[in-house]
Amino acid sequence: MAKIINVVKGTKDILPQDAPMWHLLEKNALDIFTKYGYKEIRTPIFEVTELFARGVGDTTDIVNKEMYTFEKSDRSLTLRPENTAGVVRSYIENSMSRLSAPVKLWYKGPMFRYERPQAGRQRQFHQVGVEMFGVKDATADAEVILLAVNYLKSLGLNDLEVEINSLGCPECREVYKNKIKEVLKPEFDNLCEDCQNRYEKNPLRLLDCKVDSCKEIFEKPEIKAVIKSDFICESCAGHYSKLKSYLDELDVKYIENKLLVRGLDYYNRTVFEIKSNNLGSQNAVCGGGRYDSLVKNLGGEDTPAIGWAMGMERLISLIPTIEPKKLDGYIVSNSPADAFKLASELRDAGLVVEFDLQNKKFTKQLEKASKVANYAFILGEDEVKNNMVSVKNLSTSTQKQLDRKQLWSEYKNV
């Protein structure tokens, strides 16, 4: 036998037995997002590399070490590691700022990140996400979070934890960053290697370091005081408290997590994650936040925006398995030509039917029917002659001859 070829590391087939769960995710996304006024957008799965470098940010791990980048005709192209940058690119390119705000878009599709695969993490994975452009008020933040919660509820996921935080605006964050750097300066040599790198590149990411020695340092009173301090400026604080009061009124439960720092550079003010305890160590199903300067940074008009993305594989691992449906009927007949005709009639009437294409014996056909279908439609010589079909209910074993014309509407009474 020839050598077999396997799926590439970190990728997976979505097999027929899992398809019903994907259909559920996709159907509910379409239904619910549509109710909230979102329109679907589909952008290419690869873009010019510069889009991600400028959009996602070149201090992020996503851009630094996780991108699938390739060269073609002197252009550097990259398989999208996330879709916000692509959607923003399209928003700008198609002049969507001319549309009446807010512009609400949603998407679903594969994303690519070159990481070591593990539970809840693949190199090709799928996200559903939403992006809202044009509203700077906290109403947008609240609506977007509510939408996430309601989408999760529609999937039967009610008890997930919503964590929120505010990163402030570029101005107040700069002050905060400097304070952190200042107070940590004496400890610099004691920080782990990663943290020493983060110190210059992105001090906010120091805060969720998992190394014990670093955690200890962050626990020191004078350092903790700075980390925990409410650094955000008055207007950012106002925005944040407005969001919280909206969430309270909407009865959306949340936990404030001051250490919640997104790894994407473009976020400002509101960031949030939704987590599950049943996912192993990759426990975030949803992550998002506000990115008010991204549109401008990518060459568009200054446009506030906010969005989130959910990992579809992670969602699927949280919802119960959906058993595949049986066929409505399986036609049992020794005459393929007659079976073809009957199958067409029933299919046209909306039934899901199959019949034997392999010339199997009558008993084998019936055996097959009992495994895959709710009803057997038995079509023998007599039945063909009289324009009848014998319908057998395979769970009750009752059988009746029905007129072929009314078959599709009456078979369920057998």
Place this chain on the structure above:
RNA sequence: GCGCCUGUCGUCAAGCGGUUAAGACCUCGGAUUGUGGUUCCGAUAUGCAUGGGUUCGAAUCCCAUCAGGCGCCCCA
């Protein structure tokens, strides 16, 4: 990139230095030439990820390679 764990039929597995490599499920065939789902019978790994080594003897022990899983980092 680093750490830990695991590779026996399509699937789940037993096996712990000497077996004819259990068993179950799935699939296929038969009992059953127009009545299934129950039952009974039968078929299906000359081979235990691959390559070396140790041994009289290896699926079992050792090494390497490959593959998979999990964790760190980071994220959905």
